[in-house]
Amino acid sequence: xxxxxxxxxxxxxxxxxxxxxxxxxxxxxxxxxxxxxxxxxxxxxxxxxxxxxxxxxxxxxxxxxxxxx
Amino acid sequence: xxxxxxxxxxxxxxxxxxxxxxxxxxxxxxxxxxxxxxxxxxxxxxxxxxxxxxxxxxxxxxxxxxxxx
Amino acid sequence: xxxxxxxxxxxxxxxxxxxxxxxxxxxxxxxxxxxxxxxxxxxxxxxxxxxxxxxxxxxxxxxxxxxxx
Amino acid sequence: xxxxxxxxxxxxxxxxxxxxxxxxxxxxxxxxxxxxxxxxxxxxxxxxxxxxxxxxxxxxxxxxxxxxx
Amino acid sequence: xxxxxxxxxxxxxxxxxxxxxxxxxxxxxxxxxxxxxxxxxxxxxxxxxxxxxxxxxxxxxxxxxxxxx
Amino acid sequence: xxxxxxxxxxxxxxxxxxxxxxxxxxxxxxxxxxxxxxxxxxxxxxxxxxxxxxxxxxxxxxxxxxxxx
Numbered sequence: 001x002x003x004x005x006x007x008x009x010x011x012x013x014x015x016x017x018x019x020x021x022x023x024x025x026x027x028x029x030x031x032x033x034x035x036x037x038x039x040x041x042x043x044x045x046x047x048x049x050x051x052x053x054x055x056x057x058x059x060x061x062x063x064x065x066x067x068x069x
Numbered sequence: 070x071x072x073x074x075x076x077x078x079x080x081x082x083x084x085x086x087x088x089x090x091x092x093x094x095x096x097x098x099x100x101x102x103x104x105x106x107x108x109x110x111x112x113x114x115x116x117x118x119x120x121x122x123x124x125x126x127x128x129x130x131x132x133x134x135x136x137x138x
Numbered sequence: 139x140x141x142x143x144x145x146x147x148x149x150x151x152x153x154x155x156x157x158x159x160x161x162x163x164x165x166x167x168x169x170x171x172x173x174x175x176x177x178x179x180x181x182x183x184x185x186x187x188x189x190x191x192x193x194x195x196x197x198x199x200x201x202x203x204x205x206x207x
Numbered sequence: 208x209x210x211x212x213x214x215x216x217x218x219x220x221x222x223x224x225x226x227x228x229x230x231x232x233x234x235x236x237x238x239x240x241x242x243x244x245x246x247x248x249x250x251x252x253x254x255x256x257x258x259x260x261x262x263x264x265x266x267x268x269x270x271x272x273x274x275x276x
Numbered sequence: 277x278x279x280x281x282x283x284x285x286x287x288x289x290x291x292x293x294x295x296x297x298x299x300x301x302x303x304x305x306x307x308x309x310x311x312x313x314x315x316x317x318x319x320x321x322x323x324x325x326x327x328x329x330x331x332x333x334x335x336x337x338x339x340x341x342x343x344x345x
Numbered sequence: 346x347x348x349x350x351x352x353x354x355x356x357x358x359x360x361x362x363x364x365x366x367x368x369x370x371x372x373x374x375x376x377x378x379x380x381x382x383x384x385x386x387x388x389x390x391x392x393x394x395x396x397x398x399x400x401x402x403x404x405x406x407x408x409x410x411x412x413x414x
Contacts, residue, residue, distance in 0.1 A: 001139045002139075002185055002274060002275050003139070003196060004181035004274065005134070005272050006105040006178060006180065007105060009098075009102050010102070017366060018366075019226065019227065019367065020227040020228075020229070020365040021224060021229050022226065023366065029078075029100055030101070031100005031101055033099070033100060035128070036075040036076055036133065037134065038131040038200070038366070038385060039134065040199055040231065043143075047137050048137075049137070053137065054137065055136065056135070058142075059128055061107035062107040062176070063132035064104060064106035064108075065074070065349045066082075066096065066108055066124050066127065066348070067077065067348040067349065068116050068123065069346060070347075071391075071392055072343040072392075073341045073384040075388060086159060087159075088159030089157065089159075090293060090294075090295030090298050091157075091159050091160050091295065091314070107159070107160070107178065108349040109300065112351060116347055125346075127348060127349075129338075131339075132198070134141055134142045134198055135141070136139050138139060145242050145243055146274065157295065158296040160295075160296070160298050161297065162268065162318075167216075167236075168240070169236055169238005169239055170237070170238055171217070171238060173266075174316070175271035175273050176268035176271070176298070176316060177271075181273065185273060185274075185275050187275070194273070194276075195271050196272040197242075197266055197270060197271055198270070199231065199243045200338045201270035202242060202244035202264050203244065203246065203266070203280045204220075204254060204256060204262050204263070204265070205262065205263040205278060205279040206255075206261065206262050207263075207277060208278075208412050209277075209322070210277070210334060210410055210412040211319035211320075211410045212319075226364065227364030227366075227367070228364030228367050228368065228369050245338070246336075247337055249369075250282060254278055254280060265280075267315075267407075268316055269314070269407045281410070282381040285374075285378050286378070301411055303411065305354075305378065307374055307375055307378060308376055309354050309375070309376060311409060312409065313406060313411050314406035319411065324413075330414065332411070332412040333409050333410070335404055335408060335410070336408070337383035338383040339405070340383070341350070341382065341402070342388065343353065343400065344392050344394070344398065344399065
């Protein structure tokens, strides 16, 4: 599958914390930065996400803001 | 200002393309990955974004998806 | 690629309108409903989207609202 | 009320799962597809959503991605 | 129509700027603050938005961030 | 830090409700309207949000819809 979302950042799953319905997944990018994703528990199960899994953080461009110091 | 968005990825502005109302800004992260942001032209002016500017890609966790190969 | 976004609605591209930086793509779902996506011109080119292409409208659950009449 | 969101897909509520603060609601569209919405528990109560309720999945165009197989 | 989005802020349209595909609409809230919405040109036409129109800025809770000074 | 998000609405935190992973924070704007934000529990802790805190509701323009009565 190829998706229109312009951002697909490669990394490794560092933590998976499931809540009642919503899970938080941290992905450590190849460059060292950490990206946190808030996704459904069902998605965690469906993708079999676990610490150490290779994964991509996928983000639509219209959801990215820019900040300057 | 400190913001609730969990993701703030440091980098350098690589391209700025203004459209009629919406601009596309590419930020090259420290780790080498490129993040594209779709923001208003006004924000580009207000933040004085230009090629070579230090900048952060800021993303709310609920806007991050996870994909596996 | 398998993605955490829970919604992937199958259909056929009905219209593609490119703007200066942002394109509007209409997908006619199998059930007859029309879904409009606002994506980058680059994504349209990259996915080679054209009228008649088979395509999926992909939506993160946290971006879906519910309304009642 | 008329809203700018371009996508309003008609269906029937199939499941409602409340979490600690966030609920997941599945709507079965007229065409048979299932759409999952992640909304607040308060919204579920406020709209009196229950299995069998007629409902619309409402989505802003800028939150719709496109994928091809 | 009643919608799950928790935020509906009343005001008056102050400016409407159409781009190639995407319009920017400024709404002056009753309390004096200005909210900018980036919506499709089609939505502007469909809702007949014009300077002086009464309008609401509608925002899903999961799209609201919090910042402190 | 200066951010591209066009909307930053000043107010005071009225309620903070933590869930398993996701918190709901209500901000009462200067003009009297209430804005609800759905953010991570971690962000609540990190920003030390509590009832009575001065805070801003920050929203990207592409996440604002417009409605008319």
